[in-house]
Amino acid sequence: MTDASAKAARRPGEQALTALGLGAPALDPADASPHSFPGGGRWRTEIPSCEGPEALAVVLKEASRLDVPIHRISQGSGVWMLTDAEITEMVEATAERDIELCLFTGPRGTWDIGGSTRTDSRGAGLRARGHDAVAGCVEDAVRATELGVKCLLVADEGVLWTLHRARAAGILPADTTLKVSALIGPVNPASYAVYERLGADSINVPSDLTPAHLTEIRRVSATPMDMYIEAPDDLGGYVRMYEVAELIRRGAPLYLKFGLSKAPGIYPYGHHLRELTLATAKERVRRGRLALDLLARHGADGDMAPLGSRLPGDLSRFEISS
Numbered sequence: 001m002t003d004a005s006a007k008a009a010r011r012p013g014e015q016a017l018t019a020l021g022l023g024a025p026a027l028d029p030a031d032a033s034p035h036s037f038p039g040g041g042r043w044r045t046e047i048p049s050c051e052g053p054e055a056l057a058v059v060l061k062e063a064s065r066l067d068v069p070i071h072r073i074s075q076g077s078g079v080w081m082l083t084d085a086e087i088t089e090m091v092e093a094t095a096e097r098d099i100e101l102c103l104f105t106g107p108r109g110t111w112d113i114g115g116s117t118r119t120d121s122r123g124a125g126l127r128a129r130g131h132d133a134v135a136g137c138v139e140d141a142v143r144a145t146e147l148g149v150k151c152l153l154v155a156d157e158g159v160l161w162t163l164h165r166a167r168a169a170g171i172l173p174a175d176t177t178l179k180v181s182a183l184i185g186p187v188n189p190a191s192y193a194v195y196e197r198l199g200a201d202s203i204n205v206p207s208d209l210t211p212a213h214l215t216e217i218r219r220v221s222a223t224p225m226d227m228y229i230e231a232p233d234d235l236g237g238y239v240r241m242y243e244v245a246e247l248i249r250r251g252a253p254l255y256l257k258f259g260l261s262k263a264p265g266i267y268p269y270g271h272h273l274r275e276l277t278l279a280t281a282k283e284r285v286r287r288g289r290l291a292l293d294l295l296a297r298h299g300a301d302g303d304m305a306p307l308g309s310r311l312p313g314d315l316s317r318f319e320i321s322s
Contacts, residue, residue, distance in 0.1 A: 009300035012242050031211070033218040033252040038313035041305025042252035044071035045292075046226065047284050048259055051077050051269035053089040055281040060093065062285040068292065069307055072255065074102040074153060074179070077268040079140035084147060091148040098308035102151035102179055103144050105159065106137030126155035126183045134159055138166065145172050150310070155181040157198060161318075164199025168320055177201040177312065182228065182235055187213070189220040193316075196223040201312040202255060207231040207238045214251035224312050226255040229291050237261040241291045245300035253305070258288035 017023050036042050047063070050056050050073045063070050073094060079087070087103070094101040108126045128134045137159045141152050150173070154160045160180065166172045182204035186192040195203050204226035205217070217225070227247060231238045239261055240247065248254050263280045266273050295301040 009245060010298050011245070012294075012298065027249070031215045032249050033215070035218060035222040035253055036303075037224065037253040037305045037309060038311055039306060039309050041309065042303040043248045043254045043256055044224075044305045044309070045069055045288060046072040046074060046255045046257045047281075047288065048074045048228075048257050049076050049232070049266065049277075049284070050281060051075055051266060051273075051277050052082060053086050053093070054274070055277050056090050056093055058278050058281045059285055060097065062282045063288075066285060066289040068285050068288045069304065070097075070099050071305065071307060071309065072100040072102055072151070074104075074151075076104050076153075077266075078104040078106060078108075079144045079149075080106065080136070081268050081270075084143075087144065087147045087149065095148070100151050100177075100310040101149055102153050102177075103140075103149050104153040104155070104181070105140040105144075105163070107133040108155055126181065128156040128159050134162060138162060141166070141172060141176075145176055150175060151177045151179055153179045153181055155184050157184070157195070160195070160200060161198045164317070165320055167199070175311070177310065179226065180204055182206060182226070182231075189217045192217045192223070193220045196221050196315055197318045199317060201315065202226050204228075204257070206235070207240065208236055211243070211246050211250045214247065218251065221316075222253070222313065223315055224253045224255060225251050226257055227251065228257045228259045230259045230261055230287050232259045232263060232265070233261055234265050235259070241294050244291050244295055245298055248300070248303075252303075256288075256291065258284050258291065260284050260287060 047059050047070055050059050090101055107128060128137055141163050152163060160178060163178055167176050178199050178201050180195050180200045180203045185205045186195055187206060192203060200223060202224040207228040228235060229240055229244055260280050260283055266277050269277055
């Protein structure tokens with residue numbers, strides 16, 4: 001939101017609470033993010049966990065029925081869990097509607113023989129363990145981009161830097177965008193800035209960050225931020241619909257991700273999870289409609305980025321040595 005629209009918008013319950021002598025202090029303009037997406041707009045939308053062509057078809061049909069605008073659709077199981085034909089079908093369906101498709105890269109520590117992820121410390125988590133795991137992520141990235149995928153989701157700092165270098169070297173197309181997973185998302189402005197410099201074009205922060213945390217991040221980086229408005233249970237299960245306007249005000253440029261709490265995990269997806277995956281895909285779109293309706297009721301639904309926009313703008317990078 002711009003300062004003008006922020007003044008015009010109302011906060012939840014504002015009029016009734018003010019009448020009861022319980023009104024909140026005025027918003028501080030210094031807290032607002034000064035950044036926006038290139039080409040205009042302060043927020044975009046994303047439907048996550050779209051695990052194949054069939055789930056994608058459900059999402060697109062429900063988005064049309066409920067009039068939910070979509071900028072990006074992402075998948076979590078990984079490129080390696082899809083056939084070439086399935087990837088091509090997803091690329092064509094999203095391209096037809098000018099929606100960005102983002103697919104996850106490669107093996108992750110939670111799926112291999114590393115037992116440390118099951119300890120109280122969680123060990124290395126989603127990182128790519130060893131050279132072979134990094135190689136698998138690179139293989140996925142090359143294969144996906146050759147099939148027309150333009151956005152890659154990563155969960156490892158080394159993989160991010162490697163794919164950024166591959167992009168700079170022309171191994172991956174120059175317009176490929178790299179998105180950092182919520183499962184390794186930074187929680188402070190210093191680490192957020194590091195991910196930007198490693199090559200991230202959008203960064204998913206954990207959904208328990210406060211509005212003040214977002215303001216701190218925006219003082220050091222303009223990299224687009226992804227945030228679950230409703231998070232799946234394995235990411236905390238947070239439901240923050242009433243905070244959407246403030247999250248945009250503080251965190252723009254911001255992707256509003258419509259996840260789903262109280263739903264079992266579906267990664268890595270297979271047809272044994274078909275009915276659950278299709279049902280949750282449909283409900284994620286409905287959750288998006290609920291959040292957008294809240295924004296509209298509060299007069300805070302302006303400044304959406306144009307549909308079809310996907311690039312992040314000029315960002316800071318570490319120098320790539322030869």
